[in-house]
Amino acid sequence: MAETTKAETTQFEPKIIAFLCNWCTYTGADLAGTSRLQYPPNIRIIRLMCSGAVDPMYVLRATLGGADGVLIGGCHPGDCHYQEGNYKARRRVIALKEILKSAGFDEERIWLRWISASEGARFAETVREMTEAMRAKGPNPMKQAWAV
């Protein structure tokens, strides 16, 4: 029985939806690519102009639709192209995670990370780390939840 579970877990490939800001994390992802850094193909990237432009509803849609993880990537504090978008994103993500936790969801499926345009290696490492963390959690139960 334990072996079956292990086999299922090793077969399970988490799907992670990433909302990345154009100026820092997306460019960081680009750098990871041009630097030929390897990272798991479990991530689906959506480029936005700013982490502050991530409507929490996008994250909810992904989570309720069955995404195993959602990554929000923005510029380091103080480096926002629009001065303060990432500070506002930080508050929004904190609020969203608090709501999800209170509503009985696993809020640790949602990650916020500051990754700059020069941090290709940090981007690749974050994707590796998150893929393994979501693999360890197993599939998002929302994948089967048709009645929500």
Added chain:
Amino acid sequence: MKISLSVENRNPLATLQNFLKSFLERQIVDVLLTPMRTPSNSVTPALVSDPALLNRADPLAPVLPVNAATWAGKISLRQPRPKAAAVLRPCEARALVELTKMAQASLDDLLVIALDCAGTYTPATFLHKQMQNDHPLWVDLYAAVCQKPESPNLELRPACQICEQPVFESAPIRLCLFESDLERTLIVEVRDEIAQKLNLTGEATNGRSPEIEAFIAARTQARDRAFAEIRARLEGEEGIAGVFAACIRCHNCMTVCPICYCKTCVFRSHVFDHDPMKYVQWARQKGAQRMPPDTMLFHLTRQNHMALSCVGCGMCTDACPSELPVGLVFRAVAQRLQHTFDYLPGRKVEEPLPLITFRADEWTEVGE
């Protein structure tokens, strides 16, 4: 200052009506928004311009058909606007403060007359009880606060049973019903400059009475019990999807919510006008798709949009045709959220809404 108005024939309503009349007669305001008795004897907020009609005013009637903050907002928002006063219960006054922050109301030309609230019935219960009783319903309610503050009234609206904020202290005018011996006196707390215009004199303001403290403590206990129960459901097997399983997506909760002010809600917009194959795609992904879809998305998004400003008025619970504990879920979620941001809706109009502001030096560990 606190002013003691004398009550004759054990009828404080007449005293209160005269007090309200003086605002119009002395031209302190042009219009007054207050609960009124309709000709068929139901109660509704109305905007009154004729002082003679204030003999139909009945702010003491323990019923909350709508949260009147919405309407206080509508009459105060844009120029040209009247000088107005609004008689509001504490949850309505708190909602008005939040609407002001959201630029949906203005307190510049609006005087809030807040009344101490012992709780309200739904319109249906109110009409039913009114027919059964030969004395005004508020008599028992306010007597209970002072004589047995700890005993719950299970006929009140669910939101009122767990309301621990029955007093709105920052109003320029407050009807101190808890402190009044209503058969003899009506105590009102009035800012000095307004008292002067009304030609009233009184004593300096003192603190809360021990009866109110006991009442608030009992309500707080009831609230915490209700929170514990709903949290066990939300965090247990059932989850929020289970608690809201019978939701029919009528949007009543959103329509009656004083905080949900958007003229075009995203859930009524083209964003949710999907192509046929989109539904099929969802059905294929999960094997089936509930219709209408997006029920959880609706409730969680709404929590995201307004839980920080949720004043706990409970209009949503009253409006739910499936009798879901909408307001209780919102308050339970909101309490933690408000605690996280050290925010209390309705506390102060100067406090910014948490999601439109930030500090660079907060939550520095997040994102690293």
